[in-house]
Amino acid sequence: MKPGINVKSLFRVPKRPWPVVNRGNAIQSVQKIIKPNHVTGIPTHWPKVYLEQTRANLNQSRTYRNTNVSTLPDGAYLYLIEYDPKANRYYKSFVRVLNRLESGSRHFQLPTLNKGRVIVAAGELLKDGPKVLFNLESGTYTRNLVTKTREYMSSNNYIRLVKNALRNARPEYTFEILIPQIPANLRNLLARGACSFYHGVPTNTKRREMRSRLETIGLNSNSAQNLLEKLCSVSARQKSPNAKVPKKHGGYSLRVRPGR
Numbered sequence: 001m002k003p004g005i006n007v008k009s010l011f012r013v014p015k016r017p018w019p020v021v022n023r024g025n026a027i028q029s030v031q032k033i034i035k036p037n038h039v040t041g042i043p044t045h046w047p048k049v050y051l052e053q054t055r056a057n058l059n060q061s062r063t064y065r066n067t068n069v070s071t072l073p074d075g076a077y078l079y080l081i082e083y084d085p086k087a088n089r090y091y092k093s094f095v096r097v098l099n100r101l102e103s104g105s106r107h108f109q110l111p112t113l114n115k116g117r118v119i120v121a122a123g124e125l126l127k128d129g130p131k132v133l134f135n136l137e138s139g140t141y142t143r144n145l146v147t148k149t150r151e152y153m154s155s156n157n158y159i160r161l162v163k164n165a166l167r168n169a170r171p172e173y174t175f176e177i178l179i180p181q182i183p184a185n186l187r188n189l190l191a192r193g194a195c196s197f198y199h200g201v202p203t204n205t206k207r208r209e210m211r212s213r214l215e216t217i218g219l220n221s222n223s224a225q226n227l228l229e230k231l232c233s234v235s236a237r238q239k240s241p242n243a244k245v246p247k248k249h250g251g252y253s254l255r256v257r258p259g260r
Contacts, residue, residue, distance in 0.1 A: 001066075001090045005164045007083050007120065012152050018085070018118045019148040021141055024111040029054045030140075031199060034189065038100045041186040041231060045217055047210065049224050051103070053193040059104030062096040069094075069125070069132055069169035076179050077125045078102070079134065080110040080141065081165045082117040090165045091117060094125065101184035104192035107140045121145070121162050124178040125171070132171040134162055135178060186232045195224040 011018060031050045034042065042049060064072060075096050082091040093110040107122050122138035136142045136158055146155065159173045189195065197210050211222045221227055 001092070001165065002088060003083075003090060003164060004167060005160065007088075007161065008085065010153065010157050010161060011120075011149065013085070016152070019145055021119050021144045021148070022108075023113075023115075023119065024055050024108050025113050027055070027108045027140075030106060030108055031196075032102075034101075034195075037181075037183055039186065039189050040183045042228070046219075046227075047197050047213060049228070050196050050199055051101070051189060051193045052196065053103070053106055053109070055109050057104055057192045058106075058109035059095065059192060062098075062105065063110075064094045066092055067094060069127060069166050069171065070130070072127050074127050074129065077127070078105055078107050078110065078138070078179075079123060079125045079166075080107060080119065080138075081121040081162065082112065082114075083120045084114075084117050086116060092165060097124075097179045099180050099182050099184040099188065101188055102179065103184060103188050107138045119145070121158055121165070123162070125166075126178040127169075132166070132169040133174045133176070133178060134166070134171045135174055135176065136162070137177065186228060190225070190228055190232060195228055197222060197224045 008014070029052050031052045032038075034049045034051055036042075036044065072094060073096070076098075077094045077096050080093045082093075083089070084091065091112065091114075093112070095105045095110060097105045110122075111117075111119060119141055121136070122141035123134055123136040124138075125132065125134045136146075136155065142158070146153075146158070163171055163173070197214075198206060202210070207222060214220075214222055219227060
């Protein structure tokens, strides 16, 4: 889409260089601390668990490129707006977010590999029928852009830019957080990333310390991935329609599926 405003003028180009923030391919991976309100099912006495995602972990089935916002399915999204100075054109990307975990739906996964484009805005978006709300919540991109342009680019200009790029949907700006504030489950956690008790690459000393800590709570492995997979297996067996469950009068009965 061609801009309806002078994007170069907003960023004071060519008097100033375009603000440069790391593109998705420059960020090898991102680790996210899993908090209790991100995921249900992780024992509270466990050490902190980190979810590592790469660019390849992007959920393609929930990703939309250069799409008119009004045609998106209703829901919450992360959006990213790139600008090509030579073509004078916006390129927009959206990925739907289903819960607080944002598994397969991270901002750093959205940029294209086209080095001729400049990242100019990012945030959250909510579509509900004809109503479209957006904010500028993106620690990876918007926060960095605002820091680099604070002397000459106001937040109102970023809002103006996003409204212009998404103008077919007539979006409205909000300060509210728009991603669903509901936790994911363990299966969501394991679907699009690697889990670990360590931040970054652990030293042998850190491994020994963690192994000792886990042994004190009755765990014989320091692999968060393996332990979570076991939890998923136990949870799946407990929820199985044919799983044996105790009867009040003793013994076991088969839980029967509805309609049978």
